[in-house]
Amino acid sequence: MILSKEEITLKKIALCVKILRDEYNVTLSEFYIDTGIHLARIEQGKTNITISTLQKICEYFNITLSDFFMMMEKI
Template identity: 70%
Template sequence: MTLEVFYFDTGIHLARIEQGKQNISVVTLAKICEYFEIDLSEFFSNIEKMK
């Protein structure tokens, strides 16, 4: 998958978020998780495991 395909599917500019040019809201994060079929609670659980 490319960033272009992801943007076409979701309207979300991942590159801008990755580069720190755009802040991410919880709503946007939820849309990203939904696209990748990840539960939002699972996303935060995995972050906690990385510490």
């Protein structure tokens, strides 16, 4: 199965979010309680998130959107 560019991007976003959450040792429940954002479907690459949601995720982990996108480029 060949993935579209959009699917590849969603998978990269998902992996970056999962890596950040693991690095900060934050559970899905903790993240939801703190932000109101459900990460499960995002981390599965099944949800196309908005830039404002991504901004909130980055703020939670104290990184910039630029840092996040640089992280994505390394994958």
